Amino acid sequence: MLEHVKQTIVAYDMLRPGEPVLVALSGGADSVALLRVLRELGYAVRAFHLNHCLRGAESDRDEAFCRTLCAQLGVELTVERVDVAAAAREQSKGVEETARRIRYARLHDAAQGIKIATAHTADDNLETMLFHLVRGTGPKGLAGIPPVRGQVIRPLLQVERAQVETYLASLGQDYVTDSTNMDETYTRNRIRHTVVPALRAIQPSAAQAAARLGDLLRQDEDCLAGLAQECLAQAARPDGAWDIAPLRQAHPAVCTRALRRLLAQSGMPLRDVTAQHIHALMHLLESENPSASCALPHGFIARREYGALRMVCGEMEAERPALPLAVPSDQLLWDGSVRVSVHVLEKNEVFYKSFNTFCVDCGTIDFVSLCVRTRRTGDRIRLTEKGGSRTLKKLLIDRKIPRGKRDRLAVIADKNGVIAVQDIGMDCSRSPQGGARMQIKIEGY
Numbered sequence: 001m002l003e004h005v006k007q008t009i010v011a012y013d014m015l016r017p018g019e020p021v022l023v024a025l026s027g028g029a030d031s032v033a034l035l036r037v038l039r040e041l042g043y044a045v046r047a048f049h050l051n052h053c054l055r056g057a058e059s060d061r062d063e064a065f066c067r068t069l070c071a072q073l074g075v076e077l078t079v080e081r082v083d084v085a086a087a088a089r090e091q092s093k094g095v096e097e098t099a100r101r102i103r104y105a106r107l108h109d110a111a112q113g114i115k116i117a118t119a120h121t122a123d124d125n126l127e128t129m130l131f132h133l134v135r136g137t138g139p140k141g142l143a144g145i146p147p148v149r150g151q152v153i154r155p156l157l158q159v160e161r162a163q164v165e166t167y168l169a170s171l172g173q174d175y176v177t178d179s180t181n182m183d184e185t186y187t188r189n190r191i192r193h194t195v196v197p198a199l200r201a202i203q204p205s206a207a208q209a210a211a212r213l214g215d216l217l218r219q220d221e222d223c224l225a226g227l228a229q230e231c232l233a234q235a236a237r238p239d240g241a242w243d244i245a246p247l248r249q250a251h252p253a254v255c256t257r258a259l260r261r262l263l264a265q266s267g268m269p270l271r272d273v274t275a276q277h278i279h280a281l282m283h284l285l286e287s288e289n290p291s292a293s294c295a296l297p298h299g300f301i302a303r304r305e306y307g308a309l310r311m312v313c314g315e316m317e318a319e320r321p322a323l324p325l326a327v328p329s330d331q332l333l334w335d336g337s338v339r340v341s342v343h344v345l346e347k348n349e350v351f352y353k354s355f356n357t358f359c360v361d362c363g364t365i366d367f368v369s370l371c372v373r374t375r376r377t378g379d380r381i382r383l384t385e386k387g388g389s390r391t392l393k394k395l396l397i398d399r400k401i402p403r404g405k406r407d408r409l410a411v412i413a414d415k416n417g418v419i420a421v422q423d424i425g426m427d428c429s430r431s432p433q434g435g436a437r438m439q440i441k442i443e444g445y
Contacts, residue, residue: 001167005037005155014153015115020044021153022111023119024103025070025077027062027176030119032069033164034156036173038117039073048110050103051081054095058179065176078110104152111151120145120154122207123161126199127191129210134187136275143217144210160207228257232265241308244285255282263296266311272297285309291403305402312404320408322373327438333372338410338422339443340372344436351439358412358426360419362436369415374407381418383425395424410442 009015021038025031025047039045049066051059063079070077088098107116125144132141147157156164168175184190199206231250235242235258242262247255259281264270273296280294281302293303303310320334328343344362345351351359375392382389396406401423410422420426422442 001033001159001163002037002040004159004163006041008147008158009041009153009155012147012153014148014155015043018042018044019115020046021115021117022107023047023117024107025049025066026119026178027065027069028119028178029164029168029175030121030124030156030161032173032175033168034117034119035069035073035075036171037167038155039075045075046114047075047077048107049077049079050106051079052084052099052103053081054084054099055178055180062176062178080106080110082106108151113151116152118152118154119156121156121159121161121164122211123192123196125157125214126196126207126210127188129214130191130195131188138275139217140221142213143221144214146218158208158211224253224257227254228261231255231258232261237308241305241310244304244307244309247309248285252282255285262309262311263300266300267313268296268298268300268311281309290400303402303404305404306400308402310402310404320374322371325370325372325412327367327370333410337408337444338372339441340410340412341441342438344438351437356422356442356444358420358440359432360426360430360438360440361432362438363433364416364430365419365438366414366416371413373411373413375409375411375421379411379413379418381421381424381427382429383427385428389427392418392421392424399424410444412440412442 015021021043023031023035023038023045025035026049035045035047047066047070049063051063053059063081066077067079069075082102084099084102085095087102088095091098129142129144132144145154145157147154180186181189181192184193196206203209227250231246231254232242234246235244237243247258250258256278259278260270260273263273277296280296284292284294284302284304287304290304290306293301295301299313301312303312323333325340325342328341330339330341330343332339345359353359375396377393379392380389381392381395383395392411393406396409401409409424412419412421418427419430420440420442422444426440
């Protein structure tokens with residue numbers, strides 16, 4: 001037992017000799033064995049017990065056992081109590097999910113930066129791999145429980161439960177048993193009591209075989225994750241979107257991982273991302289529709305913008321109503337996203353033409369109806385004398401302006417039609433003809 005744990009600690013660089021470590025102590029056989037082993041190996045051990053208040057007197061029994069054990073061993077113990085069932089109801093979450101989240105949060109708080117050791121065994125790892133397998137998972141899920149995840153280490157991961165029980169018996173060390181572990185309404189318990197014994201009847205070393213498979217899958221995953229990161233770095237654009245070409249050219253094993261990283265970088269919790277969501281994104285990359293989109297969890301939307309992919313939060317954008325435009329004026333509009341300034345030029349004032357700065361003939365403008373708005377059905381604009389007028393919709397498509405941006409562009413217009421459009425240009429019928437002139441400047445933020 002001690003040799004197995006020592007080898008695991010060294011193989012995965014879990015702890016330095018004598019390093020302090022916090023043990024997650026439930027009072028069950030595995031966690032009691034972990035506490036005793038690490039203490040015997042010379043590590044500076046502290047313990048943490050969380051009373052979930054889920055099993056009434058039995059939960060209190062477990063807490064009392066942990067207090068007595070640590071007092072006998074001279075181990076510092078931190079105990080906390082949380083009504084997990086009440087917390088689950090308040091948050092509309094499952095009890096198991098809530099318990100796990102609270103347990104790890106409290107463990108990290110109690111650890112104060114040192115390593116946290118949990119008592120997962122080779123049996124737990126096999127059960128987890130089978131649980132993920134029947135639910136549907138990729139290689140990362142099939143790899144099972146990682147030996148090290150950040151601050152959390154699993155020194156018993158190469159040890160089987162039978163070894164744990166033999167070790168405790170040799171010490172004359174008792175432990176408590178969670179009665180819910182026998183309740184086969186829980187999927188994991190059915191796997192533990194029915195599936196795993198059947199596998200061991202076929203192959204007694206099934207747990208160790210699963211552990212070897214997990215190590216190999218983690219190696220493969222590390223390699224593919226590195227390639228995915230390189231792919232995403234190639235696809236990244238300064239404007240926050242991603243070029244689709246590197247993603248489309250990548251092997252599917254790399255592309256799918258790159259897409260998961262893309263979602264994570266966009267702020268989406270990956271626990272709610274399924275294979276169906278990744279497949280939808282893959283389809284979006286291959287779509288012939290340059291403005292296609294797909295909905296994702298938590299209100300996120302993935303949107304094609306011709307050769308780019310952009311992730312946006314699906315919350316409704318603030319409305320951009322039509323606003324009257326006084327002359328002169330200089331104002332921030334629509335929650336500060338656009339600035340429009342207009343003034344009549346002096347007779348000899350020089351006009352400096354630049355992008356989104358337009359010089360128009362005052363005689364062509366109806367100042368009473370002059371406004372700034374977004375595009376409307378039927379809007380037309382004629383950009384050159386040689387060309388005819390075109391619908392603004394067609395022009396925006398030809399210019400490959402992403403659909404999401406088209407409805408945010410500022411349009412300067414009056415009752416006679418469009419005068420100028422942000423990022424597009426000015427209607428040539430409004431060009432100066434020798435009379436009074438007005439300057440219009442549009443700045444987007």
